[in-house]
Amino acid sequence: MSVYTPLSPTQLAEVLTPFGFQLRDYHAASHGIENSTFLIKAQDRHGQPSPLVLTVFESLDPTALAPYLTLLEQLAEQHLPVPAPLPDADGNDQITVAGKPAVLMPRLPGQHDFAVDADRCRQVGTLMARLHASDTASLHPLPSERERLRGFTDHLDKLPPAERDTAAALLHDWLAQPAGATLIHGDLFRDNLLWEGGKISALLDFYNACLDHPEYDLAVALNDWCVDPQGQIVPERELALLSAYRDHGRTVDDSRLCEALAVAALRFWLSRLAGPVSDDSEGQGSKDPEEFARIYRQRLKALAV
Structure with a gap:
């Protein structure tokens, strides 16, 4: 990091x-x-x-x-x-x-490897199914992703003016719904997995974890693992991830997932627009907001169909 x-x-x-x-x-x-x-x-x-x-x-x-x-x-x-x-x-x-x-x-075994294909997406789907089935009975209270999303509404003015009202309405609708009770990672991007011999060896960075709908967690992952550089969906990868998830006993509300895909893309667009923690960092710093602007627009278009 x-x-x-x-x-x-x-x-x-x-x-x-x-x-x-x-x-x-x-x-x-x-x-x-x-x-x-x-x-x-x-x-x-x-x-x-x-x-x-x-x-x-x-x-x-x-x-x-x-x-x-x-x-x-x-x-x-x-x-x-x-x-x-x-x-x-x-x-x-x-x-x-x-x-x-x-x-x-x-330090668990393995290395970061940002290659992505259908097999890796199947492994991600399987891992998410295991995580979402984990026992949460004795968990200490975790911060809510809903509260994070409410905080990001302060950055809606950083969006292009023509997109602000639609984004605000999307967040309002999502936040008006009750949160789910499934343990989710909340940040399962490619840089939060390690690989060894073509297999997942470690899942990292749980500092966005919380209880919410599993579809939101799936949306965060799908928006990173299953889109091309232009933000277009790669159907083979998306099918692989969701099929593996379902094959391991989990269910998906398709309507909720469609909305969550747009909400999650907007969340990371806004978080990147909000900037880095510090102006004095060494290394990567903030990521490109436009990557998630493209994904958000594609997901919003699909939501409107």
Whole structure:
């Protein structure tokens, strides 16, 4: 991810000491735009290699971060490919780095790979079915995606004037509906998966997770995995993802999904227009808003049919 909080080798070594690790090497990750993430090569107390990931949170405070860490622990216990936070010597899984909340996790095997085809879309559909079937009975309360969407209404004035009223009406209609009760990832873009040997090895970045309709989660994924660079739907990929999802026992409300596709595209158009967390980042920074402007217009056109 982009780095807003640079850390020196000395600072990173000090972070690792209470966990029983020694720093060997590190570099800043280059994908994503919200937090500062460092990929670390370390050595444990027995001299064994220990690949780690340190994430420094730029906008979440310690109280807001806590339920996400509990969620990661519970999903890892349910055998989903999710990294659980590591506790330090005092049992704390949340620490403070450069005055900001942070978490240290094992680095799961695999690499980012942005290739996309029908087989990979089937794997994504299967993984989403597993996630949506996960046990949420003991979850701590999570922030609502509906609240995030309400916050993005403040950025409607950044849209072209001719598109503002329609966008406002779409958000109003979606927000007027009751939220769902399914655990969703909320951000299942290609940069939040790792791959090993052509198979998904890790699902990352649960900091948009919440309870809502599964169709919204599907819409976020479909808008990244199943469109071409012009925002046009790629039917083969979309069919593969949704078929795999249904084949694993999940149902889809097609009408809700059609609306969710437009809402999710608008949400990420607005979030990109809102800009990066900081003007002083190292790395990727904000992504191109026009990518989601194109997708939104295609999804809105389909919704009107």
